[in-house]
Amino acid sequence: MSNFDVADMDEWVALPGGDEVATNQVLYNLMHRGIEWDLIPWSRERQIPIMAYSPVAHETDEQKRMFTDPTIKSIATEHDATPAQIALAWVLREPDLIAIPKASRPEHIRQNRAVLDIKLTDDDLEKLDKTFPPPKQKIPLEML
Ligand SMILES: NC(=O)c1ccc[n+]([C@@H]2O[C@H](COP(=O)([O-])OP(=O)(O)OC[C@H]3O[C@@H](n4cnc5c(N)ncnc54)[C@H](OP(=O)(O)O)[C@@H]3O)[C@@H](O)[C@H]2O)c1
Numbered sequence: 001m002s003n004f005d006v007a008d009m010d011e012w013v014a015l016p017g018g019d020e021v022a023t024n025q026v027l028y029n030l031m032h033r034g035i036e037w038d039l040i041p042w043s044r045e046r047q048i049p050i051m052a053y054s055p056v057a058h059e060t061d062e063q064k065r066m067f068t069d070p071t072i073k074s075i076a077t078e079h080d081a082t083p084a085q086i087a088l089a090w091v092l093r094e095p096d097l098i099a100i101p102k103a104s105r106p107e108h109i110r111q112n113r114a115v116l117d118i119k120l121t122d123d124d125l126e127k128l129d130k131t132f133p134p135p136k137q138k139i140p141l142e143m144l
Contacts, residue, residue: 001025005141006038013046021048023098027142028052030072030087030132031062034139044096055091055099056084058144071131075124085111089118090128 001012002025012018024043028035028050035050043050057063066072067083076086084101091099092115103109120128 003027003141003143006042009039009042009048019046023049023051025051025053025100027054027144028091028097029055029057029066030090030128031057031066032142033132034135034142037135037138039141040097047096049096049098051098051100052091053100054144055101056087069131071127075120075127078124079118079120081115081118082111084108085115085118086120086124088112088115089120090125092116093120093125 001009001021001023004012004024004026009021009024012021024039026035026039029052032054040050057066066087069083072083072086076083079086079089081089088099088101091097101108101112103112
Protein backbone atom coordinates (compact mmCIF):
# COMPACT_ATOMS: atom_id res chain seq x y z
CA MET A 1 0.00 0.00 0.00
CA SER A 2 1.02 3.63 -0.18
CA ASN A 3 -0.28 6.72 1.57
CA PHE A 4 -2.85 4.75 3.55
CA ASP A 5 -3.84 6.25 6.89
CA VAL A 6 -5.26 4.16 9.72
CA ALA A 7 -8.86 4.34 8.48
CA ASP A 8 -7.75 3.23 5.00
CA MET A 9 -5.72 0.39 6.47
CA ASP A 10 -8.65 -0.71 8.62
CA GLU A 11 -10.79 -0.85 5.51
CA TRP A 12 -8.09 -2.66 3.55
CA VAL A 13 -7.34 -5.41 6.05
CA ALA A 14 -11.06 -6.17 6.33
CA LEU A 15 -11.11 -7.16 2.64
CA PRO A 16 -10.48 -10.79 1.62
CA GLY A 17 -6.68 -11.23 1.51
CA GLY A 18 -6.16 -7.77 2.97
CA ASP A 19 -4.13 -9.19 5.83
CA GLU A 20 -1.38 -10.11 3.34
CA VAL A 21 -0.28 -6.48 2.99
CA ALA A 22 3.54 -6.36 2.98
CA THR A 23 4.06 -2.70 3.89
CA ASN A 24 2.58 0.79 3.73
CA GLN A 25 4.80 3.36 1.98
CA VAL A 26 4.30 6.77 3.61
CA LEU A 27 6.05 10.09 4.13
CA TYR A 28 8.15 9.84 7.28
CA ASN A 29 11.13 11.80 8.47
CA LEU A 30 12.16 13.97 11.42
CA MET A 31 10.05 16.84 10.11
CA HIS A 32 6.95 14.72 9.47
CA ARG A 33 6.32 12.52 12.49
CA GLY A 34 2.52 12.44 12.49
CA ILE A 35 2.34 8.68 11.88
CA GLU A 36 3.87 8.04 15.29
CA TRP A 37 0.52 9.01 16.84
CA ASP A 38 -1.49 6.14 15.40
CA LEU A 39 -0.29 4.59 12.13
CA ILE A 40 2.99 3.22 13.49
CA PRO A 41 1.35 1.68 16.60
CA TRP A 42 -1.49 0.29 14.46
CA SER A 43 1.00 -1.25 12.01
CA ARG A 44 3.33 -2.53 14.72
CA GLU A 45 0.47 -4.32 16.45
CA ARG A 46 -0.22 -6.17 13.18
CA GLN A 47 3.46 -6.68 12.32
CA ILE A 48 3.17 -4.63 9.14
CA PRO A 49 6.40 -2.67 8.55
CA ILE A 50 6.27 0.99 7.57
CA MET A 51 8.23 2.02 4.47
CA ALA A 52 9.36 5.65 4.81
CA TYR A 53 9.66 7.67 1.64
CA SER A 54 11.63 10.93 1.70
CA PRO A 55 13.42 9.77 4.87
CA VAL A 56 16.01 12.55 4.47
CA ALA A 57 13.28 14.99 3.39
CA HIS A 58 12.40 15.85 -0.15
CA GLU A 59 14.83 17.82 -2.30
CA THR A 60 13.58 21.23 -1.12
CA ASP A 61 14.21 23.95 1.42
CA GLU A 62 13.00 21.43 3.98
CA GLN A 63 16.00 19.24 3.25
CA LYS A 64 18.32 22.24 3.50
CA ARG A 65 16.82 23.07 6.91
CA MET A 66 17.28 19.48 8.03
CA PHE A 67 20.91 19.30 6.92
CA THR A 68 21.83 22.62 8.60
CA ASP A 69 19.96 22.03 11.84
CA PRO A 70 22.40 22.52 14.77
CA THR A 71 21.12 19.50 16.75
CA ILE A 72 21.48 17.14 13.80
CA LYS A 73 24.86 18.63 12.95
CA SER A 74 26.21 18.17 16.46
CA ILE A 75 24.99 14.53 16.63
CA ALA A 76 26.53 13.99 13.18
CA THR A 77 29.88 15.25 14.44
CA GLU A 78 29.74 12.85 17.41
CA HIS A 79 29.13 9.91 15.07
CA ASP A 80 31.60 11.09 12.42
CA ALA A 81 28.65 11.13 10.03
CA THR A 82 26.75 13.58 7.85
CA PRO A 83 23.45 15.19 8.88
CA ALA A 84 21.68 13.15 6.19
CA GLN A 85 23.07 9.96 7.72
CA ILE A 86 21.75 10.96 11.15
CA ALA A 87 18.32 11.74 9.71
CA LEU A 88 18.28 8.34 8.01
CA ALA A 89 19.61 6.51 11.08
CA TRP A 90 16.76 8.07 13.05
CA VAL A 91 14.14 6.66 10.65
CA LEU A 92 15.83 3.25 10.83
CA ARG A 93 16.01 3.22 14.65
CA GLU A 94 13.44 0.40 14.89
CA PRO A 95 13.57 -2.88 12.94
CA ASP A 96 10.06 -2.47 11.50
CA LEU A 97 10.89 0.85 9.84
CA ILE A 98 12.16 0.60 6.25
CA ALA A 99 13.55 3.62 4.38
CA ILE A 100 13.81 4.31 0.64
CA PRO A 101 15.97 7.41 0.18
CA LYS A 102 16.38 8.25 -3.48
CA ALA A 103 20.08 8.80 -4.14
CA SER A 104 21.71 9.20 -7.51
CA ARG A 105 25.22 10.13 -6.41
CA PRO A 106 27.43 7.13 -5.59
CA GLU A 107 28.76 8.89 -2.47
CA HIS A 108 25.20 9.26 -1.18
CA ILE A 109 24.45 5.61 -1.88
CA ARG A 110 27.58 4.58 0.04
CA GLN A 111 26.72 6.93 2.90
CA ASN A 112 23.18 5.59 3.07
CA ARG A 113 24.44 2.02 3.23
CA ALA A 114 26.85 3.01 6.01
CA VAL A 115 23.90 4.27 8.07
CA LEU A 116 23.17 0.65 8.97
CA ASP A 117 26.30 0.82 11.14
CA ILE A 118 25.17 3.96 13.02
CA LYS A 119 23.37 3.36 16.32
CA LEU A 120 21.84 6.48 17.79
CA THR A 121 22.01 6.71 21.58
CA ASP A 122 19.08 7.44 23.90
CA ASP A 123 20.65 10.86 24.43
CA ASP A 124 20.72 11.49 20.65
CA LEU A 125 17.06 10.46 20.39
CA GLU A 126 16.08 12.77 23.26
CA LYS A 127 17.85 15.71 21.65
CA LEU A 128 16.15 15.00 18.33
CA ASP A 129 12.75 14.75 20.08
CA LYS A 130 13.29 18.22 21.58
CA THR A 131 14.11 19.76 18.21
CA PHE A 132 11.64 17.74 16.15
CA PRO A 133 8.85 16.89 18.62
CA PRO A 134 6.67 13.83 18.17
CA PRO A 135 2.95 14.48 17.54
CA LYS A 136 0.71 15.36 20.50
CA GLN A 137 -2.50 14.61 18.60
CA LYS A 138 -3.79 12.94 15.46
CA ILE A 139 -2.41 14.53 12.31
CA PRO A 140 -4.06 13.47 9.04
CA LEU A 141 -1.53 11.54 6.96
CA GLU A 142 0.84 13.92 5.21
CA MET A 143 1.96 13.02 1.71
CA LEU A 144 3.90 14.39 -1.25
N1 LIG B 1 4.47 6.70 -2.49
C1 LIG B 1 4.56 7.99 -2.67
O1 LIG B 1 3.57 8.73 -2.66
C2 LIG B 1 5.91 8.61 -2.86
C3 LIG B 1 6.08 9.99 -2.74
C4 LIG B 1 7.36 10.52 -2.90
C5 LIG B 1 8.43 9.68 -3.13
N2 LIG B 1 8.22 8.35 -3.26
C6 LIG B 1 9.36 7.43 -3.55
O2 LIG B 1 10.28 7.47 -2.50
C7 LIG B 1 11.58 7.25 -3.00
C8 LIG B 1 12.52 8.29 -2.42
O3 LIG B 1 12.09 9.56 -2.74
P1 LIG B 1 12.74 10.84 -2.05
O4 LIG B 1 11.64 11.73 -1.64
O5 LIG B 1 13.79 10.39 -1.08
O6 LIG B 1 13.46 11.46 -3.32
P2 LIG B 1 13.96 12.95 -3.62
O7 LIG B 1 13.58 13.93 -2.57
O8 LIG B 1 13.58 13.25 -5.02
O9 LIG B 1 15.51 12.75 -3.56
C9 LIG B 1 16.20 12.62 -2.36
C10 LIG B 1 17.28 13.66 -2.33
O10 LIG B 1 18.09 13.40 -1.20
C11 LIG B 1 19.43 13.35 -1.62
N3 LIG B 1 20.15 12.39 -0.79
C12 LIG B 1 19.96 11.05 -0.72
N4 LIG B 1 20.83 10.51 0.14
C13 LIG B 1 21.60 11.54 0.59
C14 LIG B 1 22.69 11.63 1.48
N5 LIG B 1 23.18 10.55 2.10
N6 LIG B 1 23.24 12.85 1.71
C15 LIG B 1 22.74 13.95 1.12
N7 LIG B 1 21.72 13.94 0.26
C16 LIG B 1 21.16 12.74 0.01
C17 LIG B 1 19.42 12.93 -3.06
O11 LIG B 1 20.60 13.39 -3.69
P3 LIG B 1 21.24 12.70 -4.99
O12 LIG B 1 20.11 12.20 -5.83
O13 LIG B 1 22.02 13.82 -5.59
O14 LIG B 1 22.12 11.56 -4.54
C18 LIG B 1 18.18 13.65 -3.56
O15 LIG B 1 18.47 14.97 -3.89
C19 LIG B 1 11.47 7.25 -4.53
O16 LIG B 1 11.47 5.90 -4.95
C20 LIG B 1 10.12 7.87 -4.77
O17 LIG B 1 9.52 7.37 -5.95
C21 LIG B 1 7.01 7.79 -3.10
